[in-house]
Amino acid sequence: MTVDRRALLTASLALPFASAAARATWTRPAGLAPDDSVMLWPEGHVRPPAGLVQAVVQRSEDPNASDRMLEGITRPRLDIFRPARPNGAAVILAPGGGYRYVVVDKEGYELARWLTARDVTVYVLFYRLPGDGWANGADVPLADAQRAVRLVRSRARIDGIDPTRVAFGGFSAGGQVATSLLTRFDAKVYDSTDTADAMSARPDALAAIYPVVSMDPAIAHATSREKLIGTDADAAREKAYSPERNVRADQPPLWLLHAEDDDVVKVENSVRLRAATRAIGAPVEAHFFERGGHGFGLMKTAGLPIAIWPELLWSWLGAHKIV
Template identity: 80%
Template sequence: MALDRRALLAAGIALPLAARASATPPPDNSRPANVRPDASFALWPDGHIQPPAGLVEAVVQRSDDPNASDRMLQGITRPRLDVFRPAKPNGAAVLLAPGGGYRYVVIDKEGYELARWLKARGVTVYVLFYRLPGDGWANGADVPLADAQRAVRLVRSRAKLDRIDPARIAFGGFSAGGQVATSLLTRFDAKVYAPADAADGLSARPDALAGFYPVVSMDPVIAHAVSREKLIGAQPDAAREKLYSPERNVRPDQPPLFLLHAEDDNVVKVANSVRLREATRGIGAPCEAHFFERGGHGFGLMKTAGLPVAIWPELLWNWLASHKIV
């Protein structure tokens, strides 16, 4: 699906946005205890979505190390994008969906960590805090995908404002955020929400998509049990299980795909990525996959020291370059 760059740029919606000065990044071998986004904005206009009664948003700090923040956001009532703006944008944009088993969305690990790494290389990064399917939303199974679609469209609509190329937008997801990403891979044009404004006339198809140790399948043999139950319930019928299993919905016009997984992942089975790779290659769609002997689950950037998997950010960068994103 080709994108008309001139048309997308012309459709830019100029939204005023006050940018805050970003913190100086800490050394690469430390967690981003003091990293802050340059801006943040809501996905939806006021009143377009109605949070379930009693849902309260909260940040929970899981680390007792003052130099290693590890926060999670739960009870998300205001889905949003936190923006990391490089001093000299290269025109590329990357949206990131962190994991959390569809119970919460982590902030630092899988979000701000990779955002600062990409920002340092000139990429404009948007960290997506998406609604959670088990929090009582109407059509709960579709709210993560709705937020992902809306995020891509909104970023495209802001191309002039954020100095990005609307035809160089990548989307990446970790763990359960990888299920958000791979759902977007195959259902980027599914009608899962009512249009909110002019941005929803733009394409929600990313120009490239990556899954990092992703939850993919709803097949109970390999599914991440918690994510599966939160997304489709404890006893889904066969049609529902299929609809929410991206490996069973691959299509020739899906974006180029990058997959990363450790063979010793004891939380999300590597078979999730293997099946998606096989299905993608089976229809002739582009896919690059990297499987490492060791790494476990949730390694992000900071839990790879001394392991071959530590090279993964460079592999991702080279793949993005090969598809003319960066």
């Protein structure tokens, strides 16, 4: 079901703000708004937990540097960014937020516009959060990711994309969504809803940028782990939700990016996933930089060697015939 973009954005941004930063006056930077939005699920399929309220919170007081987050997601959706001359490639982006919220601008809209300038059609995924009280909460982000890939493929003619050139990228906790999709793209985590669900949910390529991956307490991002599997998860549950322990020969080609000085999500998350992927002979390319910290996106890399990362990703997507 397609939703009127102007009505959707107006409604979402008019929601009550939750902090002083959110109450600050803010002007949308030119070119950041999506061109369209589509709900992931047919009307009535998703039934939000009682009392869950979706809201946009503005975390930046700088009117020229928007940093919004979407919390309490009740209506998972794809925001669509269309290039002037689509080249057939599609990229789905899952921003981070520690499974507490989903970042809007830094890991979503900004990279979307970078890619559309290069003729790629981009879909920013606002997925449900596992700690918000959903039934089978640990699997709702994966269900939304699977559905996103299937829905994008089903829209190939509408959006002018090639259904065999669909990539998926995730940042931070969105990287956990992505790497879960890497190894569980065909796991049955929801009941079929319409003809789109006949499509494959396996991306043609997958990128994880400073990703949360493992649920091993020794390296896990504590907040993401608690939200996803709980603080008292047993060894079997820990393993089931640790992608590095569930790699498979038929997983999509994988691209990894991490800064060695990341003090939020330990670089070992990417190191372990790379090692596990190499051990089974599946394709992987990894880039580890000395400095960059966490959550750098596009805008926090100035003056650092890590600033080259979008071009590295672009070259890899080209090598795998996505772009």
